[in-house]
Amino acid sequence: MAEVHVIGQIMGATGFSESSLFCKWGIHTGAAWKLLSGIREGQTQVDTPQVGDMAYWSHPIDLHFATKGLQGWPRLHLQVWSQDSFGRCQLAGYGFCHVPSSPGTHQLDCPTWRPLGSWREQLARAFVGGGPQLLHGDAIYSGADRYRLHTAAGGTVHLELGLLLRHFERYGVEC
């Protein structure tokens, strides 16, 4: 079986109107992929930037996959949330990006979006907080039912991922 190592960090996020952000992340793969070592999902700490506007998480990612096919190449999906001084959490954005497919170190910038509700819900969000969220996380990385959504842009999440591929040439895949 061919093997893929994804080793890197979720560095941080910029461009969000809220400070005190944290990120819940996960990796989704197709049926032919098996996770050999590593944790497939996690949550970063809450970070409040003191200098500048980038919230830094430096959250390590270290995953080792084995696969029998190229379908379902791993996708990293993210949810960025903000936490206020009372400890309440509010959604700041959803985003996803594919794990790169060429070996080496890659800098990735993942844009995010959040669902807008009706004008009443938007007004309530401005004053009281809260706001609509997705019921099922798979709309973040799948295109299937996206046409139902009306969304607004959030900020950008910055990642640095290193990729190591092994035994792909046995299956006729050049990398």
Next chain:
Amino acid sequence: MAAAGPSVFLLMVNGQVESAQFPEYDDLYCKYCFVYGQDWAPTAGLEEGISQITSKSQDVRQALVWNFPIDVTFKSTNPYGWPQIVLSVYGPDVFGNDVVRGYGAVHLPFSPGRHKRTIPMFVPESTSKLQKFTSWFMGRRPEYTDPKVVAQGEGREGENAEAETPKAAQLMPPFSSQ
């Protein structure tokens, strides 16, 4: 191509913790250590170190320079658990106590060659205002009992952190494999 047993490869890293930028703090020293998976073992060099205390230069740059050497070689059979270097920076507070100014971690580079990394640092923050004041006053800030926690992904959900500014470490890692 013969089918071989697990093959061992070496990762050799030479470099330095060059300098830091901390606009608000002075007289800092840093400690480094490595966090790596079970399949990795250090074969040469020092796994931990403590630098000298440095003060900001008097000129316009206000630079905090350590120029602290890092020299280590690891051997492994598996890229999983690729080593990370964990840096912790400490300095005196207004009362003279030694408090933590930042933690940061970064993976060692994967490819041979010269790499310069700037590592953002963060400190854990108390969630209650009273505790923030008490810890400022008593000089006992929230600190990790084991800085290696910074290199792990699990268990970070409960933490609050403030990010300080980046610092630079220069790493030059050649590979050699057998």
